[in-house]
Amino acid sequence: MVQHxxxxxxxxxxxxxxxxxxVLERLGRADASITELAEQFELTLTGMxxxxxxxxxxxxxxxxxxxxxxxxxxxxxxxxQEAAWIEQYRQMLASxxxxxxxxxxxxxxxx
Amino acid sequence: MVQHxxxxxxxxxxxxxxxxxxVLERLGRADASITELAEQFELTLTGMxxxxxxxxxxxxxxxxxxxxxxxxxxxxxxxxQEAAWIEQYRQMLASxxxxxxxxxxxxxxxx
Numbered sequence: 477m478v479q480h481x482x483x484x485x486x487x488x489x490x491x492x493x494x495x496x497x498x499v500l501e502r503l504g505r506a507d508a509s510i511t512e513l514a515e516q517f518e519l520t521l522t523g524m525x526x527x528x529x530x531x532x533x534x535x536x537x538x539x540x541x542x543x544x545x546x547x548x549x550x551x552x553x554x555x556x557q558e559a560a561w562i563e564q565y566r567q568m569l570a571s572x573x574x575x576x577x578x579x580x581x582x583x584x585x586x587x
Numbered sequence: 588m589v590q591h592x593x594x595x596x597x598x599x600x601x602x603x604x605x606x607x608x609x610v611l612e613r614l615g616r617a618d619a620s621i622t623e624l625a626e627q628f629e630l631t632l633t634g635m636x637x638x639x640x641x642x643x644x645x646x647x648x649x650x651x652x653x654x655x656x657x658x659x660x661x662x663x664x665x666x667x668q669e670a671a672w673i674e675q676y677r678q679m680l681a682s683x684x685x686x687x688x689x690x691x692x693x694x695x696x697x698x
Contacts, residue, residue, distance in 0.1 A: 481605065484602075484603075484605070484608070485603050485604060485605060486603075487603075488599045488600070488602040488603035489599070489600065489603035491595075491599040491672075492595075492596050492597075492598075492599035492600035492603060493596060494592065494595070494596060497595070497672070500676060501676075501679070504676070504679040504680070504683065550680060550683070554677065554680060555673050555676060555677055556677075558673055559670070559673045559674065559677065561602075561608070562666050562669055562670045562673065563670065565611060565612075565615070565666060566665065566666055566667075566670065568612070568615040569615070569661065569665060572615065572661070
């Protein structure tokens with residue numbers, strides 16, 4: 477498993493906030509301006525801009541400016557590496573539990 | 588998708604650090620004391636204790652104290668909810684790309 481990935485650090489940190497996860501789910505349905513997102517999540521424009529910046533830095537959101545309006549859409553990041561890390565972790569847990577079960581069965585057999 | 592989960596906030600934050608992910612991978616192989624973890628990751632005891640506390644709060648690590656030694660093992664948290672969130676996000680992305688493809692094909696058909 478790859479430990480030192482600044483990308484994983486950034487993405488997991490971006491995902492560790494309920495508002496930011498909410499914004500990603502919202503943008504999954506349709507693009508939205510920062511003003512629309514701020515209204516929906518009942519945040520100030522400044523507050524929403526900060527969340528969008530975090531998401532943009534991690535590649536989860538892309539923005540484009542037309543005139544005075546900045547529109548947000550889902551970015552290029554597909555969470556493949558993050559899904560892979562979690563999956564490997566779950567497999568490791570499962571194999572530890574299997575080994576524990578085998579050990580317990582052997583111990584039982586001996587008693 | 589469930590947005591407001593303090594659990595997801597905590598786990599994703601815990602996973603956003605390479606050392607903490609490394610500790611989980613290490614504990615997946617075998618339990619270890621905080622001293623052993625500190626040595627392996629070249630951190631001070633205090634530094635490693637802080638990381639272990641973050642992992643313990645999120646349920647990813649469990650610790651037990653025998654005399655002066657605190658031993659760490661993998662905790663009860665199985666990352667099911669985290670895997671589910673990422674999977675739903677990836678499905679949403681895939682379905683958006685499908686819709687985009689259908690739209691492009693229709694547009695091509697018309698020209």
